[in-house]
Amino acid sequence: MPANESRAKGVTVRLEDVSFDYGEAPFRFDVGFAAAKITAIMGPSGSGKSTLLNLVAGFEAPRSGRVLIDGSDVSAAPPSARPVSMVFQENNLFAHLSVERNVGLGRSPSLSLGDADHAAIAEALARVGLAGKERRLPRELSGGERQRVALARVLVRDRPVLLLDEPFASLGPALRDDMLDLLANVHTERQMTVLFVTHQPEDARRIGQDVVFLDNHTVAATGTAADFFDGSGPDAFRRYVGMEAAKGSRLDDRG
Numbered sequence: 638m639p640a641n642e643s644r645a646k647g648v649t650v651r652l653e654d655v656s657f658d659y660g661e662a663p664f665r666f667d668v669g670f671a672a673a674k675i676t677a678i679m680g681p682s683g684s685g686k687s688t689l690l691n692l693v694a695g696f697e698a699p700r701s702g703r704v705l706i707d708g709s710d711v712s713a714a715p716p717s718a719r720p721v722s723m724v725f726q727e728n729n730l731f732a733h734l735s736v737e738r739n740v741g742l743g744r745s746p747s748l749s750l751g752d753a754d755h756a757a758i759a760e761a762l763a764r765v766g767l768a769g770k771e772r773r774l775p776r777e778l779s780g781g782e783r784q785r786v787a788l789a790r791v792l793v794r795d796r797p798v799l800l801l802d803e804p805f806a807s808l809g810p811a812l813r814d815d816m817l818d819l820l821a822n823v824h825t826e827r828q829m830t831v832l833f834v835t836h837q838p839e840d841a842r843r844i845g846q847d848v849v850f851l852d853n854h855t856v857a858a859t860g861t862a863a864d865f866f867d868g869s870g871p872d873a874f875r876r877y878v879g880m881e882a883a884k885g886s887r888l889d890d891r892g
């Protein structure tokens with residue numbers, strides 16, 4: 638994209654007295670996310686992290702309350718009408734489409750792409766280190782490269798809010814570090830508002846500016862990453878991080 642073309646900067650995201658349920662124990666979220674920051678969303682398995690992202694993305698609708706993006710009520714808007722991109726742990730790509738076309742979907746869902754679109758796609762693929770792999774199919778890429786394609790699609794889509802649901806969880810530690818660096822650099826350039834679900838305290842600490850900690854289908858604590866990680870974070874969070882660290886060391890023992 639030419640330097641003078643305007644880019645979407647991060648905007649605030651707010652769940653205002655949102656309630657939701659899948660027919661069982663209800664969720665309740667009343668929480669705001671600062672514009673242009675990376676917020677790590679953490680919490681035990683089943684606490685509601687993916688559900689929260691799905692409410693922001695529009696894959697689920699609140700029973701009551703409102704989802705506000707940049708102050709506008711998007712509660713009734715379908716996902717495609719929200720200024721949001723989302724990257725999942727895997728399966729972000731269409732298996733039968735080339736890298737280039739998978740990224741192109743971020744510009745045009747019908748893949749009607751003009752010269753400017755092709756230039757933006759090439760720039761994004763170069764940015765994530767995939768120049769030369771445009772014609773490959775997803776199965777011809779490594780797991781890390783597939784997540785880079787998903788990130789390139791986010792870049793060409795250029796929405797002000799980026800939702801990441803454990804995007805690097807299936808990658809090994811070295812690759813994960815590379816992806817975190819790439820994400821941090823892209824965030825510095827684009828300044829989008831990032832909601833980043835992760836089970837890895839070290840990932841949250843490395844790129845998170847704020848932390849939202851969920852427990853039992855609701856927000857148990859919020860604060861800056863510095864507050865959470867300097868030892869003064871909430872008790873429930875310290876217990877959770879202790880449990881995750883213990884799990885990690887058991888895995889290391891096995892490896």
Ligand SMILES: Nc1ncnc2c1ncn2[C@@H]1O[C@H](COP(=O)(O)OP(=O)(O)OP(=O)(O)O)[C@@H](O)[C@H]1O
Pocket residue numbers: 659680681682683684685686687688689
């Ligand atoms: N589509 C669904 N239908 C019914 N129940 C669901 C559905 N999706 C999630 N749940 C339930 O809602 C609760 C919260 O799930 P959610 O995926 O939001 O948790 P999470 O914090 O992201 O967990 P994890 O860390 O394991 O990914 C869980 O008890 C889950 O079983």
